[in-house]
Amino acid sequence: MEHATPSVALYTKVLGGLLLLTLLTFLQPTLLPLAVGGTVGTQLLIAVLKVALVAAYYMHLRSETAYLKGYVVMALTILAVFFIIVGIDVAHS
Structure with a gap:
């Protein structure tokens, strides 16, 4: 490409x-x-x-394929889930 x-x-x-x-x-x-x-x-x-x-x-993510952009979104989603889990744990301690 x-x-x-x-x-x-x-x-x-x-x-x-x-x-x-x-x-x-x-x-x-x-x-x-x-x-x-x-x-x-x-x-x-x-x-x-x-x-x-x-x-x-x-x-250069603007010119990458949708496949790679999907990987970036997936990684950011997993990171957000971890932050949410830690935030819930800290709020309840």
Whole structure:
């Protein structure tokens, strides 16, 4: 399978997006003061967006087959299950 070579301009745009999201991560508590749970949720949402950008463009998952993308989703699902199990265990102890 032949992959399209991404341009420097594309990588520059992705880097700019990551830098803006990082700036938003630092400024969010002062610009939008929320309760602790709201701040944590907002910070996690920003982190997920940054992870998605890195995975899609720098790890080249955007141009991979559905088969490999399925493996990534399966691994993330298993990781989420482990986090949920540990969270339930910690909450009940």
